[in-house]
């Protein structure tokens with residue numbers, strides 16, 4: 411089952427500082443969460459990231475699981491190339507009811523990472539083979555990316571921004587979910603708004619949306 415994790419303000423610990431850690435940090439940085447890396451060595455890309463982004467680093471080898479009670483994380487991601495320590499961390503986290511992921515152990519992890527196609531941080535499309543073939547997920551991602559870039563337009567992304575603003579206002583000014591849905595659909599179909607979006611006139615589009623919503627009966 412693919413779901414999205416809401417990690418806003420969550421405390422996340424990543425053990426290890428190699429390629430896998432780097433992939434996980436890059437996805438975590440899309441949300442406002444508190445990231446701490448514990449590793450005895452950190453690759454150059456992660457070092458660069460720690461200089462520009464808010465990431466804490468504890469430079470040490472993890473030999474036991476005491477860091478869990480000390481740092482009290484909401485989630486632990488272990489990415490070391492040491493199976494034994496990864497397993498120890500998984501077991502300790504599970505005992506404490508902490509969400510855990512290990513790069514070398516999909517069976518014991520609480521979630522999986524699909525291949526992601528991202529459009530301007532506004533739309534994410536996930537490709538997942540249920541752990542059967544990560545390499546095929548990557549290949550299908552690369553194949554579909556080209557096709558999707560032709561299907562998902564700049565205007566679609568602008569319409570998401572319009573819809574975000576519209577549904578916030580709709581919740582304030584329209585009483586029932588059915589009516590809100592109908593109104594949001596009519597905004598999506600509105601030729602005038604469509605044209606304003608195409609012309610890059612976002613402020614005018616928003617104004618028109620606001621008028622439609624406030625006069626909705």
Ligand SMILES: C[C@@]1(CC(=O)O)c2cc3[nH]c(cc4nc(cc5[nH]c(cc(n2)[C@H]1CCC(=O)O)[C@@](C)(CC(=O)O)[C@@H]5CCC(=O)O)C(CC(=O)O)=C4CCC(=O)O)c(CCC(=O)O)c3CC(=O)O
Pocket residue numbers: 433513514515516519521522523524525526537538539540541542543544545546547548551
């Ligand atoms: C189960 C899963 C972990 C999870 O649940 O999160 C998992 C597990 C493992 N992958 C391993 C190897 C490789 N992983 C990749 C690549 C990716 N792996 C990703 C996801 C997942 N990998 C999850 C299932 C996803 C699904 O089923 O769709 C992607 C899609 C997303 C991401 O990592 O963010 C990302 C591409 C992202 C992109 O480019 O966008 C490549 C290819 C390459 O690097 O070129 C290889 C080498 C070739 C191969 O093995 O296929 C090994 C070590 C095996 C060993 O020791 O040999 C394990 C551990 C194990 O199998 O035990």
Ligand SMILES: NC(=O)C1=CN([C@@H]2O[C@H](COP(=O)(O)OP(=O)(O)OC[C@H]3O[C@@H](n4cnc5c(N)ncnc54)[C@H](O)[C@@H]3O)[C@@H](O)[C@H]2O)C=CC1
Pocket residue numbers: 425426427428429430431448449450451452453470471472473489490491492495513514544
């Ligand atoms: N889920 C996936 O898609 C993939 C999973 N893997 C698995 O992930 C593991 C890690 O892969 P990479 O990041 O490429 O390896 P890597 O060798 O680049 O990084 C390992 C990191 O762990 C650190 N480390 C090792 N023992 C430690 C300890 N006790 N305490 C703190 N830090 C420690 C090292 O200093 C290094 O920074 C692999 O062994 C493999 O099993 C590998 C490729 C893809």
